[in-house]
Amino acid sequence: MKRLSLLAAAVVAASALVAPGSSAAAPAGCTASEGDIFAPAAPLSGANGELLACREVTLPHVPGKIPMKAYQVRYVSSDLRGKKVPVTGFVAIPTAAWTKSARRPTVAFNPGTLGSGPQCAFSKQMTGAYQDAYEGDQIAEFLKAGFAVAATDGMGYTDGGVHTYMIGQNAGHSLLDIVRASRQIPGGTLDAQGQVAVSGYSEGGAASLWAAQVASSYAPELKVVGAAAGGVPGDLKMTAAKLNGGPFAGFLADAVVGLHEAYPTLPFDELMNDTGRKAVQDVKENCLFGTLGAFLGKKVESFTTQKYTLDQLYQLKDAAGLSWGQAVEEQKLGVGIGGRWSGAKWKIDFPTFQYRGALEEIIPVETQEETRRLYCKAGIPTRFKNSYAGEHLLTDGMAKKDVTDWIADRFAGKLMIGNCPLL
The missing domain is CATH 1.10.260.130 (434 Repressor (Amino-terminal Domain))
Structure with missing residues (x-):
């Protein structure tokens, strides 16, 4: 009996020493602190998308006072070499009932560039540590449409980390895994069978298309119905x-x-x-x-x-x-892509909406046009719009209603008429 007591004590002590990032059972409640969410990376062995920690938050930099439940989350993802790493982000779910289908759909969202240090994380900025985030309006547009939003910070925003900016597979994996994590929130209302769309602008646009490219192999159970991507730096050499x-x-x-x-x-x-x-x-x-x-x-x-x-x-x-x-x-978009029945490395069986401003001054127009051409050549149904009367940053806001409406049509199962040029 004494030996059993000592063994039990040892197990309890060992459990207390488990780092915040290590694999463990899903949290019983969203009671983590911000320090728990952003704790330094530690060895992981959990499944991709496993929810490690969550805390209920408000999103003061999402305008409109939209009734919602919001959570900051820490979850498991995999980098381009398959190493398990902790990633952070937030999930927002409107409290108004969803009545358009059996299950509320989710938009997986990656913000545009915010900076590389942990202090720049999108979820930190949206929950109150405002620095220079600018994506609150787009989040609001999705929530007003009734969609849940699973917004990743991207890899590298845990304490002591550095964001792996513009690394394609890292971005795509992070974006898909936060959808998986969003469905494990204790007391949450998101169904594992709900439809998913991915969206983002600039850095987020590249992440959206990378999520589209890896979805069928990395997260085949997710019902992804479309990817919206604006201001996309598809060719990093040209952009550099x-x-x-x-x-x-x-x-x-x-x-x-x-x-x-x-x-x-x-x-x-x-x-x-x-x-x-x-x-x-x-x-x-x-x-x-x-x-x-x-x-x-x-x-x-x-x-x-x-x-x-x-x-x-x-x-x-x-x-x-x-x-x-x-x-x-290796980060170039549109390489090795094809449809569901192709022999391509990256199989995409849903449409994309790609867009840019007419006055684009940061990302070369040529690379955005080339990404669209590669998607069209691969037979991916693609809608392209390049007539927004804005430069790079303003176009993000100008397109938000078009993006939301396009995603709504995908959730509704409407046929998309692409506008690929004759090749």
């Missing part, structure tokens, strides 16, 4: 060439640090001069507008001891022969 030395070079700085975080074997620290080391710290310490200010007009050539250009950096390899250029190319 335009950003380098310009007013929006901060986005390039985020991308370089994000690539290093996702591909740590590539040469990086040893290349840096003092300016480069300071630049890495600036990326981690600033959010969107701070980063843009810190890197205004800066060129990558100024950050390395050898003054490497982008093209020269792309040639540098790690010990296994992987080059920076190959890592960047």
Whole structure:
């Protein structure tokens, strides 16, 4: 009996030492603290989408005082190499009854660029730590339509982490896994059979299309019916060439640090001069507008001891022969895609809505047009709109009703008429 008591005590003690990120039973209630949600990453062994922790919150930066239940969440996802990692985000569910079908549908949402450090996380900003988030109106539009919203922060926003900015599979996995997690919220009302649409703009647009590309292999049980993606940087090399030395070079700085975080074997620290080391710290310490200010007009050539250009950096390899250029190319959208019955690596069996502003000044128009062309060539039903009378940021807001209406039509099962050009 004494031995059994000692064993029981040992089990209790061991349980108390389990890190917040380790695999455990789903929480009995949403009673976690913000510290629990954003605790440093720890080894995980749970299933993709497993809910690790949640807490009930309000979303003061979602306008309109929409009646809802909202939760900040921590859940399991997998990075591009299959390593399990904790990811954070929030789930919002309107309290008004859903009457248009048997189950309330969910929009999986990825915000546009907010910055790379943990303090920039979308769910932190929407729950009150406002810095420079700008997606509250789109969240409100979805909620007013009656949709639940599962909004991921993306990988790397736990304490001590760095966001893996623009890493395609990481983004796609995070976006799909928060839908899985949203259905495990204690006392929650979302059904595992509910329909799903994915949506995002800019960085979020790339994440949306990556979620579309990986959905059939990574989350085949999810009933994804469409992907809306605006301002998409589909080709990072083309985008980097335009950003380098310009007013929006901060986005390039985020991308370089994000690539290093996702591909740590590539040469990086040893290349840096003092300016480069300071630049890495600036990326981690600033959010969107701070980063843009810190890197205004800066060129990558100024950050390395050898003054490497982008093209020269792309040639540098790690010990296994992987080059920076190959890592960047792996993020290109529209490569290896096809329909459900194709032999393509990434099978997509639902339509996409892709869009951009007529006055786009940040993401090259050419890469957005090319992503659309690749989707059309692969036979993916695609609707494209490029007539919004705005530049990059304003177009996000201008399109919000079109995006919401397009997603509503997909949830209603309406046929979409694409507008692919003759190829």
